[in-house]
Each structure stands twice: as structure tokens, then as C-alpha cells.
Amino acid sequence: MILLNPGPVKLSPRVREALTREDLCHREPEFAMLQDDIRARLLNVYALSTDSFAPVLLAGSGTAAVEAMLSSIIPKDGRVLVIENGVYGERMSCMLEVHGIAHSRLSYAWGERINFNDVVRKLQNGSAFTHVAVVHHETTTGRLNDLAALGEICNTHNVSMLVDGVSSFGAEAIDFVAWRITACAATANKCLHASPGVSFVVVNRQALTSAEHVRRTLYLDLSEYCRAQDSQTTPYTQPIHLYYAFREALVEFEEQGGWQARQQRYRELAGQVRQALMSLGVTPVLNEAESSVVLNAYHLPKAIDYSQLHDALKVRGFVIYAGQGVLQQSLFRISTMGDISDDDIDRLIRNLREIILQTD
Numbered sequence: 001m002i003l004l005n006p007g008p009v010k011l012s013p014r015v016r017e018a019l020t021r022e023d024l025c026h027r028e029p030e031f032a033m034l035q036d037d038i039r040a041r042l043l044n045v046y047a048l049s050t051d052s053f054a055p056v057l058l059a060g061s062g063t064a065a066v067e068a069m070l071s072s073i074i075p076k077d078g079r080v081l082v083i084e085n086g087v088y089g090e091r092m093s094c095m096l097e098v099h100g101i102a103h104s105r106l107s108y109a110w111g112e113r114i115n116f117n118d119v120v121r122k123l124q125n126g127s128a129f130t131h132v133a134v135v136h137h138e139t140t141t142g143r144l145n146d147l148a149a150l151g152e153i154c155n156t157h158n159v160s161m162l163v164d165g166v167s168s169f170g171a172e173a174i175d176f177v178a179w180r181i182t183a184c185a186a187t188a189n190k191c192l193h194a195s196p197g198v199s200f201v202v203v204n205r206q207a208l209t210s211a212e213h214v215r216r217t218l219y220l221d222l223s224e225y226c227r228a229q230d231s232q233t234t235p236y237t238q239p240i241h242l243y244y245a246f247r248e249a250l251v252e253f254e255e256q257g258g259w260q261a262r263q264q265r266y267r268e269l270a271g272q273v274r275q276a277l278m279s280l281g282v283t284p285v286l287n288e289a290e291s292s293v294v295l296n297a298y299h300l301p302k303a304i305d306y307s308q309l310h311d312a313l314k315v316r317g318f319v320i321y322a323g324q325g326v327l328q329q330s331l332f333r334i335s336t337m338g339d340i341s342d343d344d345i346d347r348l349i350r351n352l353r354e355i356i357l358q359t360d
């Protein structure tokens with residue numbers, strides 16, 4: 001089955017094989033080496049220095065990493081401005097609410113672009129925000145939010161930027177230093193092409209140190225994990241086999257040329273699908289400049305509903321993704337993450353053509 005949903009992704013044979021490596025106790029030195037290796041490779045993705053940034057590994061899906069980031073870093077007297085233009089921005093507000101963290105929401109319709117004048121106005125109006133939380137790639141619609149612009153504003157107003165980079169880390173430009181990112185949450189099983197179940201936060205060490213006494217959660221406490229991982233241990237049992245697969249995926253990622261090569265590859269594949277669909281009269285929700293390379297959303301053709309399209313593709317070996325919430329009936333999404341070959345995309349395009357022309 002070729003997965004074209006935004007994670008989990010189709011694994012390469014070598015990553016899948018790594019899942020069957022021998023059993024290992026997480027209190028043995030071999031585990032410490034495996035963990036160290038993954039952490040070092042994660043920093044290498046965006047060439048970050050270990051003095052400034054700590055990669056912190058967690059067992060759990062991307063949501064665990066986002067929740068760990070939000071619950072562990074914001075001091076007791078902190079206040080967060082959450083920018084929402086899709087499901088995942090709204091989920092961050094939910095998390096802040098659950099943890100009783102002061103916040104305001106700057107909300108846009110799903111897929112709408114952030115108006116940076118609104119952000120400036122919010123930060124200027126005396127509410128004493130300490131942090132801005134934002135999703136980099138809003139997977140709801142494929143919109144890539146402009147973090148460079150936001151980083152500049154955060155910098156001017158001396159607030160920290162917390163990023164949900166779950167569906168962009170490894171395939172889009174993320175300039176931690178220039179954009180002054182305080183922390184970025186991400187996962188193994190999207191653009192990094194490993195199995196679901198391991199996620200991570202890349203966090204500015206200084207921010208973590210100053211949040212050391214914040215304790216809203218036990219299991220998702222980033223400071224605790226970071227301390228343990230820096231001392232080559234772990235507070236709790238880790239999913240060993242997923243770690244093996246994650247390391248293998250990171251080695252493969254480096255061999256293939258890192259995030260720039262992956263971005264280029266996704267752009268090519270997504271561009272082919274986009275052109276083919278447009279030639280069939282199917283229109284993308286966003287123009288290419290505003291969309292990530294990871295996933296594109298399309299308006300469903302009038303003559304076909306989502307389940308028809310999904311089911312017809314599934315019997316032909318492809319899984320696509322519905323819209324979320326109110327967008328469920330009106331759009332569909334295709335991601336080109338994972339170990340997808342040129343041939344896979346050629347076959348996808350042939351099948352899409354067949355299905356769409358049949359229903360016309």
C-alpha cells in the first residue's frame with residue numbers, strides 16, 4: 001500500500017528491517033549509544049550546536065511532543081499568544097487550556113494566511129505576552145506559515161516563539177537561529193520517514209534551564225527527559241525498535257542529502273501530482289508559493305465525493321486523506337512524504353486520471 005496521507009509514511013526497506021533488530025534493555029550502554037546517536041543526528045538536520053540546543057526524545061506521536069513543549073517551557077507567570085489557522089493551531093490552545101496556562105488566541109479561518117499586522121497589534125496592546133505558539137506547516141490545508149516574518153516580530157517584541165514543526169521538520173527550511181526559535185516539536189514518522197511512536201522537541205537550552213521549576217506534567221516533562229538524556233540515560237522505558245528504525249531513517253536522510261534534498265524531492269513529486277490534477281480540472285486550495293512541499297489540498301471535483309475517490313484509489317493501492325472537520329466534504333489531501341518512487345507517482349497519476357474521467 002502506498003501511503004499518501006500526512007504520516008505515518010511508507011517506510012523504506014532498510015528502515016522496516018531495522019524494526020526487527022535484536023532486543024535491547026534501555027539500561028544498557030548500547031541503548032545510551034543509540035540515543036546519543038539519534039540526538040546528534042537530529043541536531044545535524046539543521047546544523048545546530050549542542051551548546052545552544054537540546055534535542056529531547058519522547059515516546060509518543062507528534063501531539064506528545066507539542067504538549068511536552070507547551071507544558072514544560074512556559075513559566076508560571078507566562079502568557080501565550082496562539083496563532084490558529086487550522087486544526088493543529090487550535091489543538092495547541094486546547095493544550096494550554098488543559099494545563100491552565102494563560103493564553104489568547106489569534107484565530108483565522110482554516111487555510112487563511114496570518115495577517116502579521118494583527119500579530120503586532122496583539123503584542124503591542126499590553127497583554128504582556130511572553131510566548132507566541134504557531135504551527136509551521138498547517139497540515140489541515142497544506143499552508144506553510146511564514147516563520148521568518150513571525151520570528152522578526154517576536155524578536156522585536158522580545159517574546160519567544162514555540163513552533164509545531166511536526167509536518168515540516170526535515171523537509172522545509174527552519175532557521176532556528178535567525179528566526180529565534182525557542183523550541184520546535186516534531187516527530188519521527190513524517191518528513192523523517194521513520195515509524196510512528198517516537199517524537200521530539202528541539203529546544204533552546206537556556207529556555208529549558210529557566211523553566212526548570214515548571215512542573216505541570218510528570219510524563220511529558222521536557223526538563224526531566226533532557227537531564228536524563230544528557231546523562232546518557234532515560235527516565236522511562238523507550239520503544240527500542242522504533243529507535244533503531246529512527247536512527248536508520250536519519251542515516252538514510254543524510255545519505256540522500258538532508259532537508260534540502262528532501263524538500264526538492266517532495267516539490268518534484270507534489271508538482272507532478274498538482275499538474276496532473278489541474279489538467280483534469282481539479283483545483284488546489286492554495287497556490288504553490290503558500291503551500292508546503294509536503295502536502296497539497298485539492299477541491300473535490302463536483303461529480304465525485306470523497307469516499308468514492310478514496311475507495312477507488314485504495315483498491316488500486318493508494319491511501320489519500322480527507323479534509324478535517326468542516327472541510328471533510330469539500331477537499332482531499334495528498335502528501336508525498338515517505339519512501340515514494342517515481343513509478344508510484346506515475347501509477348497514482350494514471351489511476352487518478354482513470355477515476356476522475358470515469359465519473360465526469
Ligand SMILES: *Cc1c(COP(=O)(O)O)cnc(C)c1O
Nearest residue numbers: 061062063088137139164166167
Ligand atoms: C501530524 C501532526 C501533528 C501530530 O499528530 P499525531 O497524530 O499526534 O502524530 C501535530 N501537528 C501537525 C502540524 C501535524 O501535521
